[in-house]
Amino acid sequence: MFRRRTSGENYLRGLSPFSGWRYRGDADGVTETTVILALVVITALGFDFTNGFHDTANAMATSIATGALRPKVAVALSGILNLIGAFLSVEVALTVSNAVVRIQNSDGTPKDSLTSDGGTALLLIVLCGLIGGIVWNLLTWLLGLPSSSSHALFGGLVGATIAGLGWAGVNWNGDGSKLDGVIGKVILPALMSPVIAGLVAAVGTWIIYKVTVGVAARFTDNGFRWGQIGSASLVSLAHGTNDAQKTMGVITLALIATGDWTDTKNIPFWVKAACALAIALGTYLGGWRIIRTLGKGLVEIAPPQGMAAESASAAVILASSHLGFALSTTHVATGSILGSGVGKPGAQVRWRVAGRMVAAWLITLPSAAVVGAIMWWIGHALGGGLAGAIIVFVLLLAAAGYMYWHSRKTPIDHNNVNDEWDEKTSERVPAGTAS
Amino acid sequence: MHNLGFALEGAWKVLAASLILGAGLPAIFALGIRSLAWGAGGDAEVDHAAPNPAGKVLGYVLFAVVILGVLLGITFIVASGFGKALSFEHIYPTIVDK
Numbered sequence: 001m002f003r004r005r006t007s008g009e010n011y012l013r014g015l016s017p018f019s020g021w022r023y024r025g026d027a028d029g030v031t032e033t034t035v036i037l038a039l040v041v042i043t044a045l046g047f048d049f050t051n052g053f054h055d056t057a058n059a060m061a062t063s064i065a066t067g068a069l070r071p072k073v074a075v076a077l078s079g080i081l082n083l084i085g086a087f088l089s090v091e092v093a094l095t096v097s098n099a100v101v102r103i104q105n106s107d108g109t110p111k112d113s114l115t116s117d118g119g120t121a122l123l124l125i126v127l128c129g130l131i132g133g134i135v136w137n138l139l140t141w142l143l144g145l146p147s148s149s150s151h152a153l154f155g156g157l158v159g160a161t162i163a164g165l166g167w168a169g170v171n172w173n174g175d176g177s178k179l180d181g182v183i184g185k186v187i188l189p190a191l192m193s194p195v196i197a198g199l200v201a202a203v204g205t206w207i208i209y210k211v212t213v214g215v216a217a218r219f220t221d222n223g224f225r226w227g228q229i230g231s232a233s234l235v236s237l238a239h240g241t242n243d244a245q246k247t248m249g250v251i252t253l254a255l256i257a258t259g260d261w262t263d264t265k266n267i268p269f270w271v272k273a274a275c276a277l278a279i280a281l282g283t284y285l286g287g288w289r290i291i292r293t294l295g296k297g298l299v300e301i302a303p304p305q306g307m308a309a310e311s312a313s314a315a316v317i318l319a320s321s322h323l324g325f326a327l328s329t330t331h332v333a334t335g336s337i338l339g340s341g342v343g344k345p346g347a348q349v350r351w352r353v354a355g356r357m358v359a360a361w362l363i364t365l366p367s368a369a370v371v372g373a374i375m376w377w378i379g380h381a382l383g384g385g386l387a388g389a390i391i392v393f394v395l396l397l398a399a400a401g402y403m404y405w406h407s408r409k410t411p412i413d414h415n416n417v418n419d420e421w422d423e424k425t426s427e428r429v430p431a432g433t434a435s
Numbered sequence: 436m437h438n439l440g441f442a443l444e445g446a447w448k449v450l451a452a453s454l455i456l457g458a459g460l461p462a463i464f465a466l467g468i469r470s471l472a473w474g475a476g477g478d479a480e481v482d483h484a485a486p487n488p489a490g491k492v493l494g495y496v497l498f499a500v501v502i503l504g505v506l507l508g509i510t511f512i513v514a515s516g517f518g519k520a521l522s523f524e525h526i527y528p529t530i531v532d533k
Binding site for chain 2: 178192197203308311325
């Protein structure tokens with residue numbers, strides 16, 4: 001709570017009982033930074049929450065579609081496992097933004113040029129980046145499209161950085177020593193991971209059906225439902241460890257920028273707990289629209305396919321994080337489910353739905369970037385301080401409220417998530433709103 | 436385009452590991468179910484063969500292999516969370532510092 005004086009700040013000397021230190025909350029200009037910091041923390045937790053419900057489908061869509069788990073049980077299980085997973089992520093993800101933008105030094109501390117004004121410059125970029133990510137997550141949820149939350153976050157940060165620091169502020173291609181930059185950490189994995197996951201799921205599905213020829217369908221379905229629950233749980237746990245970390249890193253970066261935290265090796269416990277809870281609550285809420293698209297829209301999934309798909313997802317996610325190959329859970333899960341449709345002889349794959357998803361993936365990063373950049377310009381035009389931050393925050397609330405209100409017109413929840421998929425209806429209205 | 440090289444290098448490793456774990460384990464699980472059906476006989480199989488106790492034993496052995504594989508996966512998640520890594524240096528997995 002104590003903050004070191006910086007020369008550029010305008011406050012009354014001598015008010016503080018601590019020489020050279022000042023208690024936050026004194027009546028001076030710095031409380032402004034504190035309010036902006038609070039907005040950043042709230043927005044970051046909001047992003048973490050959307051990250052949770054956007055990705056429930058990745059783990060649980062297949063189990064819900066085949067009836068292996070009742071919808072409410074599935075989201076509860078996934079939420080709990082995400083909570084546990086988030087607490088397991090002890091590793092510090094403070095440098096998460098370094099993959100795409102240059103607002104941090106390599107040790108995780110923010111660039112000095114961005115903190116000379118008490119951290120406001122950095123806070124505004126982070127705030128606008130987060131808003132870009134949230135707005136895109138909500139829009140794709142409304143349309144029932146499983147897009148990548150990490151791409152949305154990175155996109156928002158890239159956009160806000162371009163607006164704030166120019167094109168040179170973005171780490172496009174890394175320095176050539178390792179897989180890095182927007183291309184290496186975001187675009188290439190996004191192109192490759194669904195193909196890998198799809199291939200693995202297709203092979204798995206094909207083998208499973210070959211092996212169980214001659215076994216009664218009722219017998220196999222029961223067995224594979226158990227396999228599905230196990231593999232889906234593994235995906236949920238891995239998701240908690242991977243995704244909650246990103247928000248923890250962003251919040252800690254903001255805290256360091258304002259001087260409220262100095263340790264680059266650890267994350268404050270309350271940050272970890274808050275992020276874990278936010279992602280778990282989001283997961284429990286369940287993004288039913290996306291669950292419906294993934295579970296019913298792409299492929300009519302039978303239990304053996306569901307198990308093959310989730311096993312492929314779990315294996316690809318774990319193998320990639322072991323080898324330091326960053327990827328999006330969403331791309332992997334979608335690729336796996338498609339693969340399980342390709343691998344089953346005679347199964348129908350709705351390529352039109354798949355095409356719409358791929359289109360959403362392609363525009364996720366640029367769209368979130370555009371939102372992030374516009375938000376930064378608005379905030380900057382209003383002085384870049386407290387007024388700007390409050391206005392962009394209010395804009396976020398308005399956009400979120402509008403999209404929530406819009407979603408209530410064609411509600412999808414645990415009651416109708418498994419209704420038959422009607423291709424005609426889903427052509428007229430966005431995917432996932434059928435029946 | 437150094438990034439493409441790094442990505443392809445990572446991609447084939449991920450593919451190889453995922454095929455073994457992500458398609459191999461479900462295949463063993465499927466064999467386990469087939470064995471159980473063989474053990475149960477009657478309505479469990481399309482040809483209504485007589486039950487065979489060996490099938491049940493074999494089935495549970497195969498399930499045990501799958502469970503071991505899954506436990507390995509969970510160990511990996513937990514270990515990497517605490518800054519450790521799984522090493523396959525000695526064939527059997529051991530937990531080492533990253």
